[in-house]
Structures are given as structure tokens and as C-alpha cells.
Amino acid sequence: xxxxxxxxxxxxxxxxxxxxxxxxxxxxxxxxxxxxxxxxxxxxxxxxxxxxxxxxxxxxxxxxxxxxxxxxxxxxxxxxxxxxxxxxxxxxxxxxxxxxxxxxxxxxxxxxxxxxxxxxxxxxxxxxxxxxxxxxxxxxxxxxxxxxxxxxxxxxxxxxxxxxxxxxxxxxxxxxxxxxxxxxxxxxxxxxxxxxxxxxxxxxxxxxxxxxxxxxxxxxxxxxxxxxxxxxxxxxxxxxxxxxxxxxxxxxxxxxxxxxxxxxxxxxxxxxxxxx
Amino acid sequence: xxxxxxxxxxxxxxxxxxxxxxxxxxxxxxxxxxxxxxxxxxxxxxxxxxxxxxxxxxxxxxxxxxxxxxxxxxxxxxxxxxxxxxxxxxxxxxxxxxxxxxxxxxxxxxxxxxxxxxxxxxxxxxxxxxxxxxxxxxxxxxxxxxxxxxxxxxxxxxxxxxxxxxxxxxxxxxxxxxxxxxxxxxxxxxxxxxxxxxxxxxxxxxxxxxxxxxxxxxxxxxxxxxxxxxxxxxxxxxxxxxxxxxxxxxxxxxxxxxxxxxxxxxxxxxxxxxxx
Numbered sequence: 001x002x003x004x005x006x007x008x009x010x011x012x013x014x015x016x017x018x019x020x021x022x023x024x025x026x027x028x029x030x031x032x033x034x035x036x037x038x039x040x041x042x043x044x045x046x047x048x049x050x051x052x053x054x055x056x057x058x059x060x061x062x063x064x065x066x067x068x069x070x071x072x073x074x075x076x077x078x079x080x081x082x083x084x085x086x087x088x089x090x091x092x093x094x095x096x097x098x099x100x101x102x103x104x105x106x107x108x109x110x111x112x113x114x115x116x117x118x119x120x121x122x123x124x125x126x127x128x129x130x131x132x133x134x135x136x137x138x139x140x141x142x143x144x145x146x147x148x149x150x151x152x153x154x155x156x157x158x159x160x161x162x163x164x165x166x167x168x169x170x171x172x173x174x175x176x177x178x179x180x181x182x183x184x185x186x187x188x189x190x191x192x193x194x195x196x197x198x199x200x201x202x203x204x205x206x207x208x209x210x211x212x213x214x215x216x217x218x219x220x221x222x223x224x225x226x227x228x229x230x231x232x233x234x235x236x237x238x239x240x241x242x243x244x245x246x247x248x249x250x251x252x253x254x255x256x257x258x259x260x261x262x263x264x265x266x267x268x269x270x271x272x273x274x275x276x
Numbered sequence: 277x278x279x280x281x282x283x284x285x286x287x288x289x290x291x292x293x294x295x296x297x298x299x300x301x302x303x304x305x306x307x308x309x310x311x312x313x314x315x316x317x318x319x320x321x322x323x324x325x326x327x328x329x330x331x332x333x334x335x336x337x338x339x340x341x342x343x344x345x346x347x348x349x350x351x352x353x354x355x356x357x358x359x360x361x362x363x364x365x366x367x368x369x370x371x372x373x374x375x376x377x378x379x380x381x382x383x384x385x386x387x388x389x390x391x392x393x394x395x396x397x398x399x400x401x402x403x404x405x406x407x408x409x410x411x412x413x414x415x416x417x418x419x420x421x422x423x424x425x426x427x428x429x430x431x432x433x434x435x436x437x438x439x440x441x442x443x444x445x446x447x448x449x450x451x452x453x454x455x456x457x458x459x460x461x462x463x464x465x466x467x468x469x470x471x472x473x474x475x476x477x478x479x480x481x482x483x484x485x486x487x488x489x490x491x492x493x494x495x496x497x498x499x500x501x502x503x504x505x506x507x508x509x510x511x512x513x514x515x516x517x518x519x520x521x522x523x524x525x526x527x528x529x530x531x532x533x534x535x536x537x538x539x540x541x542x543x544x545x546x547x548x549x550x551x552x
Contacts, residue, residue, distance in 0.1 A: 001330055007283050011327035014290040020390050051287035054277055099445045107466065111435060113427030114296050139416040140437065147420045151389030159387060161416060169375045190383065 003035050010044050017048065017060070017072040021124070022154020026069040045070055056080040057121075073128070074121035074152045081125065084118045085250055085267035092234070092251065095261040102256045104263060106234070110141050110205055113148075119250065120148030123203060123231050126248060130228040132201035134158050134194055136220055138187060138212060142205040145233060149203045158193040158200075160219055162186065172222050176215030187215050189223055196224030207232040207249065210242035217244060234265070279311050286320050293324065293336065293348040297400070298430020302345040321346055332356040333397075349404070350397035350428045357401065360394045361526055361543035368510070368527065371537040378532045380539060382510070386417050386481055389424075395526065396424030399479060399507050402524060406504040408477035410434050410470055412496055414463060414488060418481040421509060425479045434469040434476075436495055438462065448498050452491030463491050465499055472500030483508040483525065486518035493520060510541070 004012065012034070017025060027038045034041070049060040056077030062070050076084075088109070097105045109115055132153065137146035138160040150157035163186055173188040194200065200220045207213055217227045235242075235249035254264040280288065288310070293301060303314045310317070325336040332353030338346050352360075364385070373381045385391055408429065413422035414436040426433035439462055449464040470476065476496045483489055493503045511518075511525035530540040 004327065004330060005323075007286050007323050008327045008330070010283050011286050011290045011324045012331055014287045015294050015328065015331060015333065018291050018294070019393070023390065047281075047283050048287045051280065051284045052291065054280060054284070055288055055291060057291065105445060105466075105468075107435075108432065108469070111423065111426070111433040113423060113433070114299065114430075116423075117295070117427070140419070140435065143416070143419045144423045144433070147387065147389060147392075147423060150387070151393070154390070156384065157387040157389070157420070159383075159416065169381055190381075192381075193384070 001033055001035075006040075006044070009034050009036060010047055013041075013044055014048050014051070017070070018052075018058070020154065021058075021072050021074050021152050024063060024069045024071045071154075074124045075128070076122055076125045081122050082267070082269075084122060088115070088119075089251055089265050089267045092265050093263045095263065097263060098256055098258055098261060100258070102258050104234075104253065104256055104265075106205065107141060110233075111144055113144070116144045116148040117151070119145055119233060120150075120152040122250065123149040123201075123248075124152035127201055127229050127231060128153075130201060131199065132228055133198035134200050134225065136160065136194075136200050136202050136216055136225075137204055138162070138216055142203065145205055146203040149201075149231070153201075158189060160187045160189050160216060163188065172219065174215060174219045174222055176211060176218065178209070178211040185215070187219055189219055191223060194220070194223050194225045198225055199228045200225040201228055202230045203232070204230075205233045207235040207242065207247065209239055210244045210247070213247065214243040277309055277311075282316075282320070285310050285312060286323055289317075289320055290324050290327070293346070294328075294334070296430065297334075297348050297350050297428050300339060300345045300347045347430075350400045351404070352398055352401045357398050358543070358545075360398060364391070364395075365527055365541050365543045368541050369539045371539065373539060374532055374534055374537060376534070378534050380510075380529065380532055380541075382481065383417060386509075387420055389420070392420045392424040393427070395421055395509060396426075396428040398526065399425040399477075399524075400428035403477055403505050403507060404429075406477060407475060408504055409474035410476050410501065412436065412470075412476050412478050412492055412501075413480055414438070414492055418479065421481055422479040425477075425507070429477075434465060436463045436465050436492060439464060448495065450491060450495045450498055452487060452494065454485070454487040461491070463495055465495055467499060470496070470499050470501045474501055475504045476501040477504055478506045479508070480506075481509045483511040483518065483523065485515055486520040486523070489523065490519040 027041050030041050031038050052058045058074045099105050135146050135150040135157045147157050171188045171190045202216050213230055220227050230247040232249050234251045234253050236253045250268050252266050256263050303317050306317050307314050328334045334350045375381050411422050411426040411433045423433050447464045447466045478492050496503050506523040508525050510527045510529050512529045526544050528542050532539050
């Protein structure tokens with residue numbers, strides 16, 4: 001690479017670091033790429049840290065020692081988190097989202113990359129202290145959100161399938177009862193998907209009674225994982241008693257009134273604790 | 277926001293621009309956020325453009341006029357593209373990926389966010405001239421890849437489901453025959469997923485005979501879309517005659533030898549045209 005001026009090098013470093021959240025970059029490798037001394041690069045890092053802090057978007061963590069380096073960790077300020085969730089609540093309140101049967105159409109938003117990137121970074125912000133090794137979800141609609149959460153953490157996503165697939169090798173199956181419709185369903189995960197003993201954070205788009213989340217938690221344990229947290233984008237207020245405890249819902253759906261054409265959905269307050 | 281020094285402002289601008297590929301930012305809005313003159317910001321853009329070019333990762337496009345602004349477009353240099361595909365081919369050649377029946381285990385790689393981000397940006401680079409309005413895929417394993425392609429373009433993803441779902445409202449169903457196993461399957465898409473007349477780029481993880489891609493193309497047309505291209509991560513060399521034409525495969529699977537425990541998979545050469 002040609003030798004860059006300082007301001008260009010800072011732009012290039014910002015792009016590389018923020019492109020791979022959680023990935024540890026060695027200053028030595030940067031030093032080679034950019035033909036700059038490590039001390040110079042350390043100053044660049046101070047600059048980037050400052051810029052990210054001003055945006056309220058993330059941290060730059062320095063890991064000391066020979067195997068150390070620097071990594072970008074998405075971390076939202078309370079104001080930024082609130083702004084994202086408020087906007088989502090407004091979008092989801094549009095009456096044209098009501099589907100016959102009192103369901104809420106969310107699919108379009110769930111497949112918008114920029115939006116799901118922000119939600120994933122909010123989950124990273126709220127769940128960072130749990131230090132998960134894997135994000136887990138179940139097909140289909142929750143995948144983009146769970147995937148962007150995995151990206152924000154810099155860890156892999158494992159996706160449970162409904163029924164097992166021949167192209168994924170040996171797998172573990174469990175039966176579970178969906179809490180709302182009381183149907184028995186099957187969910188499976190390839191045996192090789194999770195390293196035994198690792199920490200699993202479950203992410204899904206929607207929770208009513210919590211039967212699907214309960215099934216995922218059981219399946220994760222079945223393949224040797226340890227569930228450290230559960231996050232959902234939207235949880236319904238009813239039933240109050242869910243089949244799981246200690247989940248975090250970013251939005252709460254209070255009511256979908258088909259006759260009155262109103263949707264009552266409310267964002268989490270940034271300081272709120274987990275639902276129990 | 278506090279007034280930043282130039283180098284901090286460039287870092288912040290790099291983060292904001294590259295976080296939302298394809299999104300048009302107005303210099304006026306940046307001017308307010310950062311308390312800097314538009315002429316100053318234009319100089320910042322020259323710097324960021326230079327840095328991205330040096331990395332071989334993307335372009336910064338300036339759109340003139342009152343409704344104009346600046347946007348980041350992921351665009352890989354040939355060297356970068358080749359490096360990503362070569363690495364993927366090596367990873368996919370590991371003998372432990374062979375699954376009884378001669379299948380290839382790809383799921384772990386398909387759910388790695390950083391890797392799929394790069395593949396999505398390669399699809400953006402190769403398909404930018406088609407100017408699609410939507411990316412389309414079918415559940416499940418292709419979703420992260422298609423989602424990251426949608427992200428690289430800054431456009432929405434629509435995902436066909438196998439069978440129709442009550443929570444997505446009125447939908448269009450088609451039956452299709454999988455080319456390899458000759459089974460009849462159903463695929464559906466919500467009617468409201470695609471604006472009539474819009475351009476659709478189909479992205480999937482794997483293609484054998486092309487029956488699924490053919491089904492997606494038919495379904496896209498059924499809801500009023502126009503298919504402008506098809507991209508797959510891996511296509512098998514056999515059967516040579518696929519059920520669709522003019523697709524782009526980033527990797528070609530020549531053989532999986534269960535006895536010899538070898539996998540022959542080859543990356544696309546960057547200048548190669550579409551398969552016909």
C-alpha cells in the first residue's frame with residue numbers, strides 16, 4: 001500500500017476496525033500495512049476512540065501484551081438506543097401493519113439490513129457483560145436480527161431448523177410445545193454447531209408465551225451449551241407468565257385492535273432491567 | 277456534538293458513511309452535525325475516497341444537486357475479490373466437511389457475519405450495473421448471504437418461505453420441482469413484499485440443477501417483479517445443463533469424493549463472465 005497521509009490512514013483504520021466488530025487487530029500488522037510506527041498508530045487509535053465516543057456508537061478496546069491489539073466494540077449511548085427504539089415503535093404502530101387475526105406485519109423491517117444492524121448493536125450493548133460464545137436463533141424471520149447481533153459481537157450464529165436436514169450431518173432433535181397455539185413442533189441443531197461448554201445467547205424476533213425460546217434453550221443445553229441470556233425484539237404483554245424467565249424485550253406489544261385499527265407498542269426504557 | 281478536530285471528524289464520517297452502504301447522506305446535514313462548512317466536508321470526502329481506494333474496498337459517490345449528497349458503495353478490487361474467494365475455497369476443501377451422501381457442510385461459514393459481509397460486497401461489485409431494487413432468496417441457509425448482499429446494495433431483502441405463513445398476510449404460492457431430487461415443493465411470498473415492476477436480484481448459497489432458483493425467478497415474476505440477475509455462492513459442475521441461464525457462481529464444486537476424502541472446489545476468476 002502507498003504511504004498515506006495521517007488523515008487518510010485514520011479513515012482507512014476506521015473502516016477496517018469498524019468493519020469487523022470484536023475482531024482483534026494487531027498493531028504490528030497495521031504497522032506493516034501502513035508503514036507507520038506503532039506509537040503513531042496508537043495516536044491514531046486515540047483519535048478514532050474519540051470520534052466513536054462523540055457518535056455514541058462504540059468503544060475501541062486496547063488489549064495489552066504480545067498477543068494483544070485493538071478492537072472495535074459496538075456500544076450505544078442511551079440517547080442513541082432510545083432514538084432507534086422510538087423510531088421502530090413508530091414504524092410498527094402503522095395501522096396497515098395489522099393482519100387479519102390480529103397479527104402484526106413485521107417482516108419488511110426484519111429484513112432491512114441497516115435497521116437490523118442497529119438492533120444487533122443494541123443487543124451487543126445490553127448483553128456485552130454476558131460474554132457469549134454463540135448467538136442462537138431458530139429459522140426464519142429472526143435470522144437477520146440474530147445474524148446482525150452475532151456480527152456486533154464478532155461471534156458465530158447457530159440456527160436451529162424446524163426438522164433436520166440431510167446436508168448438515170448428524171443432529172440433535174427436540175420436541176417442544178408452542179406456548180400460544182399449543183402445537184407440538186420439532187427443532188434441530190447439527191451436533192457440530194456448538195462447542196461443548198460454550199455460552200449461548202438466544203435472540204429472536206417475537207415472543208408470545210415463550211414456548212419457542214424455551215425450546216431453543218432446551219436444545220442449546222442438549223448439545224452441551226449453556227444459555228446465558230435471551231433477547232427478543234418484540235414481546236407481547238399477554239400472557240404475563242412466559243415459559244422462560246429473565247429475557248430482554250426491546251419493544252412490548254400491548255394491543256393490536258383490529259376494529260379500531262390501532263397498535264399499542266412501546267419501546268424499552270434504556271435503564272429497564274430484564275423482564276422476569 | 278462537540279466541535280471535532282479534522283482528523284476526528286474524518287474518522288466519524290468514515291464510520292457513518294460505511295455503516296450504511298448505498299445510503300445518500302446530505303452534506304447539509306453533516307454540516308449541521310459537525311459544525312463544518314460544506315467546502316470543508318467536501319475536502320473530507322476526498323480524503324475518505326482516497327483511503328477506500330487504497331484499501332480496494334469501495335467508492336464514495338457524489339450526487340450533485342439540491343437533493344444530492346454523498347454515499348458509500350462497496351466495490352472490491354480484483355485482488356481483494358480473489359483473496360476472499362481463494363480463502364473460501366481453501367476453507368471449503370477441508371475433508372471434515374464431507375457429510376455422508378457426498379454433501380458438503382457449509383452451514384458454519386454461511387452463518388459467519390464477517391465472511392458473508394465480504395461475499396455480499398463481492399456480489400455488489402459484480403452486479404452493481406444491474407441496479408436491483410430488491411434482493412430475493414428462499415429460506416433458510418442462504419438468508420445471511422442474501423441479507424449481506426442487500427446490505428451492500430442498501431436495498432431490502434425479500435425471503436420466500438416454504439409454505440405460507442398466517443402472520444404475513446395474503447401471499448402468492450407457486451409449486452416448483454427441485455432439479456436434483458425431482459420433488460415438488462411449494463414456495464410463497466407475501467403479496468406486499470415487492471413493488472410491481474421492480475428489479476429483483478436472486479441470491480442463494482448453493483445451486484445444483486437450478487430448480488430452486490428457477491422457482492424463485494417464477495415467483496418473483498408472479499408478484500410483479502423483473503429478475504435481472506442470479507448469483508450463487510457455490511454451483512456444482514454437474515449437471516452442466518441447469519434449469520436457469522446467466523447465473524454467476526463465485527465457487528464451482530467439481531467433486532466430493534467420499535472414499536478418497538477430497539473436495540475439489542474452485543474460485544471464480546475475477547474476469548470470468550456469467551455461466552450460460
